[in-house]
Amino acid sequence: MLDPAIQQFLDERKEVWLKKKIKSNTSAEEQADFERKAASTFSLSSWLPDAAKRAQQLSLVSHPGKFSHPSAKISPVIATAERKADGYLRTGNVEVGLDVFGNAAAMDVYKFLSIELKDKQTVLEHLEAQTPEIETQFSFPDTTFLEISDGLLAIKQSDENAVKTSGKVKQVYFPVDDDYHLLSILTPSNVMYKLKERINTLRFSDEAKEAREARKKNQYSELTLSDVFDLSVIGFGGTKPQNISVLNSQNGGAAYLLPSLPPKLEKRKIRRPKESFFKEVLWAKRYTEEFQTLHKLLVSDANNVHIRHKRDSVLRSIIYQVVDQVWTLRSLDAGWSNSESCDALPKPQKIWLDQQYGGDRKDDKACFDVISFELAKWLSKAYKDVVTKKKEVGLGDDQLPHFESIIDQCKEALL
């Protein structure tokens, strides 16, 4: 008994064929003729042996060469690798199917091999396992199962024995011990397009749509909404993505690229101080979270190494964020502090912040002393402002020497 999925596949093909043949002016006689012909062509016993012959025009691969260059011709590669929690995105660490390329006229064979039978296994999987179920279905008077099976499985075999790479594929020398391995770098189209699918699910799933709607109206929702920003799109194959591979064609020849860039110093947003860096550029509220954590640690009764360590690391993290601002100012055109509007800015701050003094800064002990004292004062004041609603006398001031000692430890970072 033919699997219903296979029957359906053949029926669909037959209908498409008939639709093309039978026009409104086709006579009843001709129509009957076409139908007879279709019934024979799209019966398994005649369609399948023909398909088995055409399967070799296709290649089932995991890493199609044409993603490297549209005219790169290489041996078909089907990679398999073990799954491991090794922290890498690579073949083996994502479950994906195979891609296929070859003569477009033979793509129906690929579709046929991808049909899922009743047991959820594909025709191809059945063939590879040579299951009795598939053998019974694919046995015909004129053609043996073996002929059919060998023919179809040619989709996974190369007709040439020699391995072939191409001058159009990037070939990289990698040092191994005292010698090299030469690596031809290919694209796992299946993993690449799986990434696209996952990102699109994040963005366009029904849940995402519902959450987006709620967010737009600022309504509460139990759902969350995720997004990946600053994606780029890369195209393969131009207006003919089908020339690259089937997966490529299904994806309209476009894949997503994730951004992999350092942050940019935000030169345009930073304010150039006119009188005081500490008053004009630093904003205590920005560090609320850190100061609150610090406060909890400072008032905690426990006083062990662990707590002290944690406390110092929170302080350092605040200082580092301040230094990030310093470096943004230093990345402005050297000499910006010469402008008249900066006349009131104390000289040590100018030396600290303007890159025209970059050369002398590290040997200027007096400058560092002034800056570290000012910074300690700012830290204690900001701390006080953030964590206390009422002005508690002494709070913050007590910490001044401690703040100074941490600043001193960060000297290299501050200069």
Added chain:
Amino acid sequence: MAKKENVASVLAFEKKLVPSDGFMYGTTWEGRNDTVSPLKLKEKSVRGTISNRLKAAIKNDPLKLNAEVEKPNLQRVDSCALAPEQDTLKLSFTLKVLSGVEQPSACNSEVFLASYSAAAKGYIEEKGFTELARRYATNIASGRFLWRNRVGSEKLEVHVKVSNSDEAWVFDSTAFSTRNFDASTTELEALAAKIADALSGKTSFLLLEINAFAQIGKAQDVYPSEELVLDKGNSKGGKSKILYHINDVAGMHSQKVGNALRTIDTWYPDFETLNVGPIAIEPYGAVTNLGKAYRNPKVKADFFTLFDKFAQGEKLESQEEEHYVMGVLVRGGVFGESGKE
């Protein structure tokens, strides 16, 4: 036909003329050596008029034509112009000239490598790159790299300085034609000699600082490179022209500068009759804006045909063919057997 083992299926050359991007500044002719200011791009909306060829059905129906012409054709474009008080464009770039043309960056046939290297060394010894260098120098002196910005300029000057040295020249570009390479001055020959020495390895390396000045008139438009955006955004109302800038300074792509510098090929078939002038050195003599290739393999004038002979040690028919082959190698590219398609 060459024997199989004598053929390199993987063969690549790095370019030997390496220009930087060109940076565009505005200045005045009188003050050109003193004060310049970076030119910025401006975005503007233009209301275009219908100037494309219309379908006959519209063209021949006055009502439809009117309606069509009155459709607002709003476009947003980048533009760039001199300030009202400026009349001169300054274009600055550097050019690195390297040696080592006899050494491919990748080659997988030792037999081929040996015969090619010998042929290349022979050329260097015999010709010393003097003809190519003179042509490159002329393209620097003439300011060909200004492209459209050169057109209609009243005065035109190119300053060339050898980096880390006192050697420098000033060229009056109007004295050099862009149609031929006949002009010769002491300065030009001196610059050409420098380039030839670097290409042939007599000196290891040459870095030129090049500043061109074109007096084009107050507040006139200038033409930075246009960006080729492989648009995937699909949004409506996007910009229809995007110009190149480097950190907010209007710029000319290094590729475009390089293309002008290697526009030295006057040796292609039908040069005399076609009246196209010199074309850029390319494997098939392709000229992008004309959409044509002037060195067709059918008449055996293309690089691959000539190079196969040259690299096997065969004598080419003329020294012009040798110059052309070496010109393509200076340009660089992937020329392996599998790269011919």
Added chain:
Amino acid sequence: MSRDFLLIPNIRIHNANALSSPYTIGFPAMTAWVGAMHALQRHVQAQDFEDIEFKSMAVSCHDFDLQTHKGENDYVHSIIGTGNPLDKAGNRPSFIEEARIHLTVSLLIEIDDLGFVDFDELRDVVDACLQGKMKLAGGDILTSDWSSSCELVTVDSNTEERQLLRRLMPGHCLLERKDLMEQSMAEGQDGIDALLDYLKVTHASQQDEKEKVTWESSRETKGWIVPVATGFHGISELGQALQQRDADTPHRFAESIITLGEFVMPYRLSELDQILWHYDVDAENNLYLCRQNKPTH
């Protein structure tokens, strides 16, 4: 123990390869940088410094300009292409998109056992290589002045290490954060989900007593976390292939692999080994990697 470093400051690179893997665009792959160190070593060795060996290297990225474009209403960026040469018929061939980035970087290269060499001579050789012979990450090296001439820095103490780290400022260096992905994968995530979890921004809503709704956005972890290409994964047997670049080297097909990384300003770090990377081959798992000398976490 004293260590010797070659510091090459402020190199401007034009049109470097920004397509670091089939999944990422931006900063060139770590393999490209460590590869440049190795290429430089080969050049230097060929110029009478046979015994010089470069052990590991760091890149500090001072500035970058990725050649992509995003229209006002676009969700994604598009790559800005370069015109490919026309073919023999004068047509534009169907081309592969090449992503490019302009960069200004400083390189720090650790020299193994410097011994007694004439450093002035070594410096001249390195400078000449960078100016005349080498490309970096597929891009052209531009030098308009000689301020990027290299220098030798010897480090004897942690204070000196920190001083050297500071000389890489202002810039960002890459730390490997494979630990984040390993953890997620150990908990059962596959490679893609483990990656995306740290890259996505999640918006969630809260409602207070007065029914005031606030939507807040957050990321899984602090720090500037990005996907980075750090090596290759061999996917076929080692052997010979037709049309390989040279017939004497064992060949195999491979794919780029990525993991997570974090860009930090080097002044925040205390040890050079946190930003120095080296080659590391894991033959058993067919992995050709670049690894940090000392993992951060």
